[in-house]
Amino acid sequence: MDTLMIRGGNRLEGEIPIHGAKNSALPLLAATLLVQGVSEIHNCPRLSDVKASIAILRHLGCRVEQQEDTVTVDSTALCGSAIPDTLMREMRSSIVFLGAIVARCGEAVLTYPGGCELGPRPIDLHLAALRRLGVTVEECHGYIRCRVARRLRGAEIALSFPSVGATENVLLAACTAEGTTVLRHAAREPEIGDLCDFLNACGARITGGDSGTLVIEGVPRLQGARHRVMADRIEAATYLAAAAVTGGTLTLTGCPALPVSPVFPALEQAGCRLYTGAPERLHIRAPARLSRVGTVRTMPYPGFPTDGAAPLLAAACVGRGTSVFVENIFENRYKYVDELTRMGARIQVDGRVAVVEGVDALQGATVACTDLRGGAALVVAALAAGGESRVTELGHLDRGYEDLTGCLAAVGAAIRRQTIPD
Ligand code: UD1
Numbered sequence: 001m002d003t004l005m006i007r008g009g010n011r012l013e014g015e016i017p018i019h020g021a022k023n024s025a026l027p028l029l030a031a032t033l034l035v036q037g038v039s040e041i042h043n044c045p046r047l048s049d050v051k052a053s054i055a056i057l058r059h060l061g062c063r064v065e066q067q068e069d070t071v072t073v074d075s076t077a078l079c080g081s082a083i084p085d086t087l088m089r090e091m092r093s094s095i096v097f098l099g100a101i102v103a104r105c106g107e108a109v110l111t112y113p114g115g116c117e118l119g120p121r122p123i124d125l126h127l128a129a130l131r132r133l134g135v136t137v138e139e140c141h142g143y144i145r146c147r148v149a150r151r152l153r154g155a156e157i158a159l160s161f162p163s164v165g166a167t168e169n170v171l172l173a174a175c176t177a178e179g180t181t182v183l184r185h186a187a188r189e190p191e192i193g194d195l196c197d198f199l200n201a202c203g204a205r206i207t208g209g210d211s212g213t214l215v216i217e218g219v220p221r222l223q224g225a226r227h228r229v230m231a232d233r234i235e236a237a238t239y240l241a242a243a244a245v246t247g248g249t250l251t252l253t254g255c256p257a258l259p260v261s262p263v264f265p266a267l268e269q270a271g272c273r274l275y276t277g278a279p280e281r282l283h284i285r286a287p288a289r290l291s292r293v294g295t296v297r298t299m300p301y302p303g304f305p306t307d308g309a310a311p312l313l314a315a316a317c318v319g320r321g322t323s324v325f326v327e328n329i330f331e332n333r334y335k336y337v338d339e340l341t342r343m344g345a346r347i348q349v350d351g352r353v354a355v356v357e358g359v360d361a362l363q364g365a366t367v368a369c370t371d372l373r374g375g376a377a378l379v380v381a382a383l384a385a386g387g388e389s390r391v392t393e394l395g396h397l398d399r400g401y402e403d404l405t406g407c408l409a410a411v412g413a414a415i416r417r418q419t420i421p422d
Helices: 022-034 048-059 085-090 092-105 124-132 164-174 190-201 233-245 258-269 306-316 337-342 372-384 404-410
Strands: 002-007 013-017 038-042 063-067 070-074 107-111 135-140 143-148 156-158 180-184 205-207 213-217 226-228 249-253 273-276 281-285 295-297 322-326 346-350 353-357 366-368 388-392 414-419
Touching: 002 372, 013 404, 022 038, 022 048, 022 070, 022 092, 022 164, 022 190, 022 233, 048 063, 048 070, 048 085, 048 092, 085 092, 085 107, 092 107, 092 124, 092 143, 092 164, 124 135, 124 156, 124 164, 164 180, 164 190, 164 213, 190 205, 190 226, 233 249, 233 258, 233 281, 233 306, 233 372, 258 273, 258 306, 295 306, 306 322, 306 337, 306 353, 306 372, 337 346, 337 366, 337 372, 372 388, 372 404, 404 414
Parallel strands: 013 249, 038 226, 156 180, 295 322, 366 388
Antiparallel strands: 002 388, 002 414, 038 070, 063 070, 107 143, 135 143, 180 213, 205 213, 249 281, 273 281, 322 353, 346 353
């Protein structure tokens, strides 16, 4: 069992290179299934969720090579259309493979992703949209069987909520459909734009970008292309929170400011200064003690990202005054709060609202990650806590942060990863 040992109190200073975005890499890897040839995905983060995606691609018959941060996928010999339950369970977001498999094979069999640590994970929007494109969906005994009679056909679709995953599934299914698809109320997250850029480089005809309405003119086939995964705006937001909580000064490199900017107002309200220098260099200078972050409401992009709330909430725990967090995307995102209270944080949760009363100091404790971003919150809190913290259940963090320990240690954190035999 691995444990992170963190001795809090060090001020972070220096540069952290931001890796490729997990939430972009996963749909991009699914998209390679549509290509009858070879795709090269560069700047692909080395994460357990990426590993799980590669396992799915290999299971379906693709040849996949991973060298450094480049993943090369040859989907020429794709031969499977079913993802077994074991692989589906490894990563809930594997549902994003559905649109691509059904488009390429005319059928797909997946197991239901079920609930996850953030609460129920329904896929009704994905399935309703695919039905509009001509997919017959049968749900039975936890399996989802999808079939297309001939070829998918373009359609007018309006999502009742701008779901990121449903938008990705429609994009993947509609690229090679017959005719034009118009997707209204689509997600506008930057990762959607990244996926569109790759698909267009492969020969797809998608317009609409981040307008919320995507127009996808079906093309008969896609050919291979090279693509560089965009920077991970949530990894960036996490390191901004780490700088904030330690009164630090950090520069994040390889990271354009715009996709991260929805988290700036809260950090600025807490007294941090954020500025960009050269392109793709984002600087933060935090005060010795943070003020309250005010009220943070998570929203679809360009609102405050739900994935960035937990690390910021951890920073607010030592801010002067009371901060309020309202979670509008997921039902159950505050599991990590109990762990933060072990460190002396004062937080009241009522449904989707968390009220954080800043304390003068946190104390190091043994805490367990409950989910990916909740785990990041514990690390942020431990960086500021007096004495040593031990953070366990690191599998959650490994899903979404490449070399978290190395990145933080390089800017002055007293952090090391220890393997303790069970
Ligand atoms: C993606 C991100 C995740 C992020 C989330 C919101 C990936 C791999 N994951 O998740 O990190 O937190 O966007 O920005 O990119 N919903 C339904 N029915 C559906 C689909 C979604 O009710 O068919 C609900 C969900 O339960 C949730 C909300 O819509 O409450 C948002 O979900 P969605 O935008 O689909 O998130 P994901 O794509 O799962």
